[in-house]
Amino acid sequence: MSYVAPIKDMLFCMKELAGLEEVARLPGFEDAGLDTAQAVLEECAKLNEGVIAPLNWEGDKYPSSWHDGKVTTTPGFKEAFREYAEGGWQGLQHPADFGGQGLPKTIGAACGEMLNSANLSFALCPLLTDGAIEALLTAGTPEQQTTFIPKMISGEWTGTMNLTEPQAGSDLALVRTRAEPQPDGTFKIFGTKIFITYGEHDMAQNIVHLVLARVVGAPEGVKGISLFIVPKFLVNADGSLGARNDAHCVSIEHKLGIKASPTAVLQFGDHGGAVGQLIGQENRGLEYMFIMMNAARYAVGVQGIAIAERAYQKAVAYAKDRVQSRPVDGSLPGSAAIIHHPDVKRMLMTMRAYTEGCRAMALTAASAFDAAHHHPDKEVRQQNQAFYEFMVPLVKGYSTEMSLEVTSLGVQVHGGMGFIEETGAAQYYRDAKILTIYEGTTAIQANDLVGRKTARDGGRTAKAIAGQIEHTEAALAKSGSAAAQSTLKRLRAAREAFLQVVDFVAGNTKASPNAVFAGSVPYLMLAGNLMAGWQLARALVVAEQQLAQGGGDTGFLQAKVATARFYAEHLLSKAPGVRDAIVDGGESVTALPIDAY
Structure with a gap:
């Protein structure tokens, strides 16, 4: 479909x-x-x-x-x-x-x-x-x-991000691409970059490579990295394209998924040096590159939501069409479409709830970004910036990890046909895997959440968000519906589990870093689960109010209520157990000696 x-x-x-x-x-x-x-x-x-x-x-x-x-x-x-x-x-x-x-x-x-x-x-x-x-x-x-x-x-030119080198993946202190100053103020760039998405292609006239490199004589480590514009074709003073730059694609990778996206190995300087322009100040390249990375991290989280939505739509279409076995409740006399089977419904509801919860989380974060950059009140801007920055590793980490589960369920709904490439379900599963890896693995997002977003301010931002969640709990408490009461119970338990983990992280990151970082990804998953569940709980409150008023699309609103309740009972309910693993389980993660593996 x-x-x-x-x-x-x-x-x-x-x-x-x-x-x-x-x-x-x-x-x-x-x-x-x-x-x-x-x-x-x-x-x-x-x-x-x-x-x-x-x-x-x-x-x-x-x-x-x-x-x-x-x-x-x-x-x-x-x-x-x-x-x-x-x-x-x-x-x-x-x-x-x-x-x-x-x-x-x-x-x-x-x-x-x-x-x-x-x-x-x-x-x-x-x-x-x-x-x-x-x-x-x-x-x-x-x-x-x-x-x-x-x-x-305009799309006449496209852009790339050149960080990674064969020896420098997540550890950019190891970047060895060098930049030699020239008398005219430009630099000659020499080095190899790998994993460059659309580093070479035929869809645009020029490709603007942004390249991390080390100016000759710069300090070692991340403090000595600068950022350069190195276009595929040099640009003349009048804006027209000039000579071919010494930046060449020497191969592209053969990958598990996203096969149509060319992932290039780029070689700079094999023929005398690629001409580059310094962006900003020398040795501040990593700071500038983080602007690209933060934009890209949010966008990759959206990719997770997107691939989950596509997998869900395909699974629903197949489940409505594929006839296998009589329903367990005997509601139909013979074999029926598999969507009648409770476990298939459980899988489809899981796919739907994850996708809608993460979409709501991502769009709420986006509006905070808009307020952080455009609100006239400085204090409001700062509050929204803190909220957005806290959400970025969750949007990236949680939404991409959930996309793996959703696309895997999509294959499962298809049964044996899901394992056959021609149905298309397997492509979503293969494509989704990269999302938990590029622009910073899930563990790197979790490190960011622990270090920069929680320990640094003693958990203040996290606790402020928990305070907002309490307002949603109060709104749920006013409803007498079974859906609202069930959602309230799980939302409150998840928030309390989250706060206990925040206290554990803020209180132990310096004294017991191994214990905290052993639970860093589970903390990210708990926090993402809570934020997505919170947004669906808010959606439930709105949907019930609109249903009571008799406005809106009744079927859509009823589905919102049902999806939010499912999320609370089947996904948000996992939070207290994750809290136990984080707070009590650090020692068992690190207990085994390395030579015992």
Whole structure:
């Protein structure tokens, strides 16, 4: 079956949970209310459903190929990218001053989900370009911004992020790519970068590589890393393309999934040195690169939601069509579609609840980002920034880990046919795996959550969020419905478990780091579970109120209530057990001597 964008759920999340009408009151976003959001989402859906989604399986069957330094993308990708660019989609969230639409992240995130649901491999090219644009907006000179940003927004050029080297993965202190200053103020770049997404392709005229390198004589470690613009083609003073730069693709990787996305090995400086321009100040490259990484980490979390949605839609369609066995309750006289079987419903509800919970969490975080950058009140900006920064590792870590479970369940719903490539269910499973790895593994997100987001402020931000959750508990308590009472019970227990873990992390990170970091990923999963469950609980409150008033789509609202209750009873209910593993289980993680493994 083909992809259908979940516009109704997206708009519900935007309006009722993310406060889109409040976002539309922020300076610069006055025209970005619900009507605009609906119009943008409907146009976005047309492109993704009709043009980009049909290329997804094609990309898996006919991946990008490398020959003699050149990469040819999957047939149809080049034309689809041109249509994407001409529609203005690359510039959706970027400033109008450079040719963008200037829309809030709250709307942009939903459009990003659609693109990634339609075709994860295709979507990676715009994702990396967004990161390059963000880095130049933050640290580029006015000349660099006017030279490169409009061309990337228009889709004429694309962008990449060059961090990783064969010996330097997560540990960027080991970066060895070097930059030699030249008399004209440029630098010659020499080195090898690996895992460069869309590092070479045929969909745009130029590729703007942002490259981490060490200026000759710079300090060792991360303090000596600088960031450079190294375009595939040099750019003349009038903005036209000049000579080919000494930056070449020497191979692309053969991967488990996202096969249509060319993952390049780039060699800089084999023929005298690649010409690069310094971005910002020397030795501050990692700081600038983190701007790209934070934008990309949120976007990868959205990719997890997107692939989960696609897997869910496919599983539902198959479960309604596949006839096997008589229902256990005897409600039908003979064999029936497998969606009648309770365990199939359990799997589908798990897929649905995870996906809707993470979507709500991500869109709520996006609205906090918008307020953090546009609200006129400094204190409100700071509060929203703290909330958003706390949420980024959860959106990235929890949403991608859940996508593995959801896509695995999608294969399971298909049974033996799920293991056969022609059904398409297996592709989502294979594609999802990279999401827990790139832009920082789940463990790196967990390290960020422990160190920067919890221990650093003594758990203050985490406890402030828990205080907001208590307000939702109070709203649930006012409802006498079984769904609200059941959700309240599990939400309160999960919040209490979360607070106990926050105290454990804040109180022991310095004194007992091994004990804390042994439970860092479980802490991330508990926190993500709570935040997604909290947003669904909020959705339940809104849905019950609207049902009581007799407004809205009754079927949609009833499904919201049912999904929130399922999430609370089957997923959120796991939180207290995870709390026990974190607080009490550190010693058993580290007890075995290394030579005993």
